[in-house]
Amino acid sequence: MDRVLRLGIDVGGTNTDAVLLAGDTVVASAKEASTADVTTGIARAISAVVASRPGLAREVAAVMIGTTHFLNALVDGSHLAPTAVIRLGLPAAAAVPPLSGWPERLRASVGGHVFLCHGGHEYDGRLIAPFDPAEFRAALDAAHHAGARSYAISSVFSPVAPDLELAAAQILAEELPDAPVSLSHEIGTLGLLERENATAINAALRELAERVTDGLVAAVRAARVDAPIFLSSNDGALMGVEYARRFPVTTLASGPANSMRGAAVLAGRSTCTVIDVGGTTVDIGVLEQGYPREAPDDVSVALVPTNVRMPDVISLSFGGGSVVGGSAERPTLGPRSVGLRLRQDALVFGGDVLTATDIAVAAGRCDLGDRSLTRGVPRPLVDAVLGGVRQSVADAVDRMRLSVDPVTAVVVGGGGAIVPDDLPEVAEVLRPDHHEVANAVGAAVARVSGEVDRVVTVTGTGARDAVEAAAQEAVDRAIAAGARPSTVQVVDTVRLPLNYLPGEAYRVRVKAVGELALQDPPPELRHG
Amino acid sequence: MAERRIERRIEREDVDAFAAGAAVLGAGGGGDVRVGAHLLRHLLADRSLRLVPAADLAPDGIVVHTGAVGSPDVISERLLSPVDLARAAAAVAEQVMGPIRAAAAFEIGGLNALVGAIGAIELGLPFVDGDLMGRAFPRLTQNTLALNGVAPVPLAVASPAGDVVVVPLMGPRAVEPILAGITAGMGGAASVAGYPIAAGDLDRMGVRGSVSACIELGRRFLAARSAALPVLIADLGARLHGVGRVEEIVPRSSDAPGTLTVIDGGDGAVVRVDHQEEFLATTVDGVPGALTPDVVAVLDNRSRRPLQVEEVRVGQAVVVCSLPALHAWPESARHLVGPSAFGLVETEER
Numbered sequence: 111m112d113r114v115l116r117l118g119i120d121v122g123g124t125n126t127d128a129v130l131l132a133g134d135t136v137v138a139s140a141k142e143a144s145t146a147d148v149t150t151g152i153a154r155a156i157s158a159v160v161a162s163r164p165g166l167a168r169e170v171a172a173v174m175i176g177t178t179h180f181l182n183a184l185v186d187g188s189h190l191a192p193t194a195v196i197r198l199g200l201p202a203a204a205a206v207p208p209l210s211g212w213p214e215r216l217r218a219s220v221g222g223h224v225f226l227c228h229g230g231h232e233y234d235g236r237l238i239a240p241f242d243p244a245e246f247r248a249a250l251d252a253a254h255h256a257g258a259r260s261y262a263i264s265s266v267f268s269p270v271a272p273d274l275e276l277a278a279a280q281i282l283a284e285e286l287p288d289a290p291v292s293l294s295h296e297i298g299t300l301g302l303l304e305r306e307n308a309t310a311i312n313a314a315l316r317e318l319a320e321r322v323t324d325g326l327v328a329a330v331r332a333a334r335v336d337a338p339i340f341l342s343s344n345d346g347a348l349m350g351v352e353y354a355r356r357f358p359v360t361t362l363a364s365g366p367a368n369s370m371r372g373a374a375v376l377a378g379r380s381t382c383t384v385i386d387v388g389g390t391t392v393d394i395g396v397l398e399q400g401y402p403r404e405a406p407d408d409v410s411v412a413l414v415p416t417n418v419r420m421p422d423v424i425s426l427s428f429g430g431g432s433v434v435g436g437s438a439e440r441p442t443l444g445p446r447s448v449g450l451r452l453r454q455d456a457l458v459f460g461g462d463v464l465t466a467t468d469i470a471v472a473a474g475r476c477d478l479g480d481r482s483l484t485r486g487v488p489r490p491l492v493d494a495v496l497g498g499v500r501q502s503v504a505d506a507v508d509r510m511r512l513s514v515d516p517v518t519a520v521v522v523g524g525g526g527a528i529v530p531d532d533l534p535e536v537a538e539v540l541r542p543d544h545h546e547v548a549n550a551v552g553a554a555v556a557r558v559s560g561e562v563d564r565v566v567t568v569t570g571t572g573a574r575d576a577v578e579a580a581a582q583e584a585v586d587r588a589i590a591a592g593a594r595p596s597t598v599q600v601v602d603t604v605r606l607p608l609n610y611l612p613g614e615a616y617r618v619r620v621k622a623v624g625e626l627a628l629q630d631p632p633p634e635l636r637h638g
Numbered sequence: 639m640a641e642r643r644i645e646r647r648i649e650r651e652d653v654d655a656f657a658a659g660a661a662v663l664g665a666g667g668g669g670d671v672r673v674g675a676h677l678l679r680h681l682l683a684d685r686s687l688r689l690v691p692a693a694d695l696a697p698d699g700i701v702v703h704t705g706a707v708g709s710p711d712v713i714s715e716r717l718l719s720p721v722d723l724a725r726a727a728a729a730v731a732e733q734v735m736g737p738i739r740a741a742a743a744f745e746i747g748g749l750n751a752l753v754g755a756i757g758a759i760e761l762g763l764p765f766v767d768g769d770l771m772g773r774a775f776p777r778l779t780q781n782t783l784a785l786n787g788v789a790p791v792p793l794a795v796a797s798p799a800g801d802v803v804v805v806p807l808m809g810p811r812a813v814e815p816i817l818a819g820i821t822a823g824m825g826g827a828a829s830v831a832g833y834p835i836a837a838g839d840l841d842r843m844g845v846r847g848s849v850s851a852c853i854e855l856g857r858r859f860l861a862a863r864s865a866a867l868p869v870l871i872a873d874l875g876a877r878l879h880g881v882g883r884v885e886e887i888v889p890r891s892s893d894a895p896g897t898l899t900v901i902d903g904g905d906g907a908v909v910r911v912d913h914q915e916e917f918l919a920t921t922v923d924g925v926p927g928a929l930t931p932d933v934v935a936v937l938d939n940r941s942r943r944p945l946q947v948e949e950v951r952v953g954q955a956v957v958v959c960s961l962p963a964l965h966a967w968p969e970s971a972r973h974l975v976g977p978s979a980f981g982l983v984e985t986e987e988r
Contacts, residue, residue, distance in 0.1 A: 202716040202798030210680045232825040233712055238799070267715050301714045303676055406938050406954065408672075415672075422940065505866075509940055511903075511955065606948065607889075608711045611826050615711075 113171035113628065117159070117335065118554025119152060120368060120547070121177040124389075124450060127550040128155035130166070134375050134555060138162045139547045148179070148322070149329035156333035167334045171628040176342035176368040176553040179322050180315050180358045184412040187219035191260040191290075191317040194221075194253035195310045196246070198229030198265035198274050199302075202238050208264070208306055213413045220314040223258045225249040229274045230266030233608065233615055234567055238266060241274045243281060250285055260290045262313035264306035268295035270565040270615075290316035290356075297359060297418070299563050300608075300617060304408050304417035311411060312359035319358035323351050340592070340626075344420050346371045346402055346552060347559035348626060349591060362411055363420040365549065370395045370402045370421065372552030373520040376542035382518040383507050383536075386548070387525035389431035390447040394506045395423045399601070401623075424506045428499070430525020431456075434464040438490035441498055457483045466528045469495045476527035496530060504534045511535075522548040558626050560587025560598075563619040565608070577605055577618055584622040593624025646689040648755060648765065650682035652853055659856030660751035662874070663964065665933045666947040667916035668748015668774030669710040677718055678752050681759050688764040689849055690740060697838030699739030701766055702727050704757030705750040707778070707795070707817055708827030710946070716827060718753060719798050720760035726796040726831035727761055729804050733792035734834045742766035742840070744781070744833070746848040746964055747774025747933070755849075757831070765849065770833065772845045772965025773933050775975060776915040779813050783833055785971050786843045793832035797824035845965040852964065863942045867957060870942065876961040879920045879927045880909035881939060884954045890914050895981055898936070898950055900958055909958050911936060913947050914980050920958060928960030930982075931967040931975040935959055 116131045126144045130137040140158035145151035152175075160167040183189045195208035208224040209217050227245050230238040253261070261282055265274040272295040279291050292313040298305030323341075330339055340348040343360045346367035354361060366386070373384040380400040386393045396403040402421035409420040428444030431452045436442040448455040448463055455461035457468040458479030464487060470476050472484035472492045511517055516537030521529050522545040531539045544551065562584045566576040581600050588598045602621040607614070648656065657675035664671070692701065704723045706713060731738050741761050743754020746769040758765035770781035778790060790813060793805045803820050821828050835843075855874065862873040871878045882903040890896035890913060900909040902922075912919040917934035920927035928934050936945050939955040950956065967975055977983075 199716070201800065202719065204717075205719050205721075206677050206680050206717055211676055230716075233709070233715070234826075236825070238716070238825070300711055301673075302717060303673065303714075405941075406951075407941050407943055424940075509955075608709060611709045611712070611822075 113169055113337065115166070115169045115171060116554040117156065117170045117173045117337070118550040118552070119155060119173065119175045120549035120553055121148060121152060121175065121179065122365070122549070123178060123182060126151040126155045127547045128159045129544070129547050129550040129554055130159045130170070131551065131554045136544050136551065139544060139550070141547065149325045149332070152326065152329040153332050156330065156335060160333065160335065170335050170337045172337050172626060173330050173335060173339045174342060174348055174553040174556055175326055175339065176364045176549060177322065177326070177361065178365050180318065181362050181365070183315065183318055184216070184311065184362070187216050189318045190219045190314040192221035192223070192257050193260045193262060193310055193313045194223040194225065194258035195262045195264070195306065195313070196225045196227060196249050196253070196278070197306065198227050198241060198263070198278065200226050200228045200239060202230060203266050203302060206303060209310065211415065212307075216412060216414065220310065221256070221258060223253050223256050225253065231268070231271040231274070233267055233270060233611060235271050241277055246278055246281060247285065250282065254286060260292070260313040260316045262292045262294070262306070262309040264294035264302065264309055266302060268293070269299055269563070270567065292316065297357070299417055300565060301408070301417050304415050307414050308359055308416035308418045311414065311416065312357060315358035319355045323355050327351060342368050342553045342556055344418065345404070345559065346556050347623065348556045353591070359418055362418070366393055366395055366423045367402045367421050368549045368552030368556070369393070369522060370397050370552065371400070371555060372548035372550070373522045373542070373545070374400060375551055375555045376522070376544055376548060377520040377540045379518055379520065382520050383510060385503060385507070385519055385521045385529055387521065387523040387529060388429045389449055389452065389525060390429045390444070392426040392429055392503065393423050394426070394503070394510055395421055396510050401601070422510070424510060426502055426506060428466060430465070430467045430528060432466045434466060434469060434491070434495055438488060438494045441491060441494040443495055443498060457487070466495070466499070466525065470527040496528070499528050500530050500533060503529055504536070507533060508535055521545070557623050558588055558591045558593040559621055559623045560584045560589070560591055560593070561621045562587070563617070565615060565617050567615045573605065573614065573616055576616065577603060577620070580618045580620045581622070584620040588622045588624045592626055594627035595624070598622050598624035646767070646850065647686040648682070648689055648853070649686045650679055653679045653682060655856035655860055656755070656853045657752060657856065658859045659852035659854070660746065660748055661944040662855060662859060662935050662961070663746055663751070663852060663933055664748030664774045664944065664946070665916040666913060666936055666945060667776055668745065668750060669706065670714060670946060671749050671752060673714055673717060674749045674752030674756065677720070678756055681720065681756060685759070687755055687759055689767045690764045691767045691846065692837045692841035692844060695740055695837035697836060699837045700734060700736055700834050701740045701742050701837050701840050702730050702738045702831050703742045703744045703770065703833045704754055704829065704831045705744040706753045706827060707830050708821045710749070712825060712827035713749070716798055716825070718756065719829065720756050722796040722798060722829035723753065723757035723831065724760040725802055726794040726829050727757060729794035729796070729802050730792050730831045730834050733804060733806060738763060738834070739837065740764045740766050743769045743849070744778065745769055745771040745774050746845070746852050747771065750774070751849070751852060766840070767849045768840070768844045768846050769848045770844055772848055772963040772967070773931065774916060777814055778817065778832070779810055780975050780979065782843050782845060782965065783835065784810065785974055788833070788835065788843070790832040792834065793830065795820045795824065796829045799824070848964040871959055874959070874961055876935070876959040877928065879922055879958040879960065880907060881957050882909065882955070884950055884952050884956055887950060887952055893981070900956060911958055912982055915947065917947065918980050918982055919977060920960065929977055930980065931963050931971070932960050933963055935961070
């Protein structure tokens with residue numbers, strides 16, 4: 111039995127989509143309503159695609175899942191574990207305590223248990239102050255009694271010297287063997303506050319990650335698919351279930367990353383601009399050599415500043431379900447949207463709300479519902495709204511452009527009809543088949559990456575050696591994550607000097623990417 | 639005689655604008671304002687900071703300047719400590735044998751604009767509406783007091799570990815190496831207090847009104863940040879030199895400035911930006927444009943955030959623009975803040 115099919119699943123707030131791919135070709139696809147328990151919706155979507163031919167379930171070589179669970183939990187402040195954030199850095203780094211600057215509601219949702227202990231390093235590896243195990247145990251004790259169930263540890267300059275975080279984790283394992291621990295040097299780079307925030311977010315999501323990954327595995331197995339399971343990460347690459355359980359923070363931006371990668375594959379382009387038109391927003395991103403471009407700045411997640419790397423996306427506050435208001439002279443569109451009720455509320459479906467979709471139907475740009483129901487909409491208003499959409503989208507595409515070269519734009523998503531074919535400064539606008547399941551396709555075609563991001567202090571020719579060592583390690587990590595060794599390539603190498611310091615300190619960042627080894631999953635992945 | 643003024647205060651909701659203005663005036667140097675903004679927001683959660691022009695203080699009242707020195711990377715990890723700023727200021731006060739009446743910022747560009755405010759809050763003193771540079775400069779002595787022959791001493795440097803070094807006397811040439819040595823010993827960054835000066839002299843020799851001007855600039859920047867570029871440029875009172883993609887970066891070396899080369903996306907013009915720690919000068923197709931002490935700012939064209947010199951990447955879409963510093967530097971200051979102070983060769987008049 112040759113296993114060659116990839117099963118991609120996208121779990122969204124509204125729909126759960128599934129696609130079966132042979133290479134880059136869509137063999138079958140399905141859209142099911144998402145369910146409150148999530149697993150039912152997934153099981154239904156899988157069943158729908160594998161039912162198209164007997165025995166298909168056994169031909170699946172790998173299952174890739176993109177999910178918005180974790181992002182939604184943060185936005186809603188729900189399902190978060192009571193978390194203790196313990197910073198090692200006294201007597202330095204005390205003026206801005208952990209979780210400062212978090213929105214009050216989110217801070218309350220994670221419990222707000224913060225502690226400062228002695229420790230941390232200087233940039234050259236000297237200790238700021240010795241780590242005090244007794245002090246740390248006292249903090250653990252206080253956190254435990256306050257109800258903390260998940261622990262985030264940050265130590266000053268841990269990207270240079272992780273040893274104190276590791277020592278703290280050791281004590282945690284002795285004292286509270288079942289508590290999940292998140293260490294900042296495994297999650298972020300230089301910049302204590304942003305790294306610590308990302309670590310605290312990760313810690314708060316750990317319990318949910320256990321439940322969600324268990325549920326995903328159960329749903330896939332219930333549909334009689336026994337292939338290894340992967341989750342999509344922020345850059346669109348894959349990670350094993352075990353990794354996702356430990357690092358849920360790396361899944362937060364998988365939605366836009368998957369939609370971009372899926373759009374590119376469906377359109378047959380590796381470098382393009384992607385316009386994803388949903389019900390309430392239009393997300394615009396750029397793909398370079400098959401990967402989403404990273405945001406140039408630190409990205410805030412649920413209004414918390416972090417230095418987790420995310421795809422660069424501009425979100426416009428209108429989509430297919432947005433409510434149209436105003437007049438032909440001054441039309442308004444969004445941010446209010448009929449959302450899930452489009453098929454009841456929009457004019458073309460017999461409702462009484464004028465939406466962007468009605469405008470597209472009235473203009474003959476798509477065929478939905480009953481076009482005659484838009485007869486009362488003045489033509490100048492139709493033209494004005496479409497003109498406004500065209501201008502807003504074109505401006506965003508222009509801001510995302512990197513060069514003077516002609517841009518190819520790929521339009522995906524359910525509301526795509528509101529975007530015209532003639533965008534100023536855009537060479538071609540593509541609308542590929544299956545664009546409504548682009549996210550699931552993006553999950554299914556993802557590759558595997560390995561990344562190293564650390565600070566090294568070197569002398570003489572040491573910097574080159576440090577970069578080479580980091581590159582080798584990134585390649586090893588990609589292979590360990592399930593990449594076929596012969597396909598792994600280093601795609602990104604950055605070496606940045608840290609300024610204004612004696613000696614030579616560099617931040618070294620290397621990323622390696624490879625194809626998923628479909629035939630022979632590594633042993634640790636065989637049991638999903 | 640001074641008319642009665644409405645008392646101005648810096649509130650928590652002013653921090654974003656203050657930080658944005660300081661980032662623009664940082665001209666690509668002066669450290670990352672974000673860590674200062676975090677701390678200032680935190681400190682202003684339950685209080686506000688009184689902002690006073692030096693002219694409103696008793697003329698013989700002493701003002702001390704506080705700030706941070708060292709590596710932005712170290713500051714982003716160890717953060718800033720208001721206690722250290724106060725400790726350094728107290729050591730200076732002890733040297734001048736008198737009470738300090740107000741605190742001020744060394745520079746209104748970059749991180750130190752915010753650190754000056756943080757020092758004032760910790761000391762429980764009013765914050766002077768002014769600074770000594772009207773922008774950011776890399777060296778402590780590139781300021782209006784130095785131009786008038788005033789030395790930064792007595793000066794004190796404090797570390798998070800509790801070390802304090804007091805320097806009662808040092809000549810202008812010794813300031814940088816001595817500060818660098820002390821800072822290295824303190825782990826690459828430290829808090830500094832210096833330039834104690836009578837308010838009357840500060841009013842005469844300092845830059846007036848630059849804190850309010852910085853906050854106002856930041857407000858205009860934030861309001862127009864998402865607008866079309868010509869609107870943003872006009873609202874900042876800036877000149878646009880080019881918008882495009884960074885083609886090449888030549889890093890600065892110990893003996894020569896570095897350059898960024900940006901190819902304008904509109905007309906293909908070659909925009910060159912010379913830099914050391916800050917962006918210093920622009921040329922467009924060989925024609926000189928802006929020049930220090932004017933502020934050259936390079937913005938990421940996607941987020942419109944003012945970029946630090948070391949943040950710029952090849953391929954990045956950027957906006958190159960310039961605006962006047964908040965101080966009209968006289969021709970006589972050319973040796974101190976003009977191109978020759980940064981090792982730039984002056985080819986012709988701009």
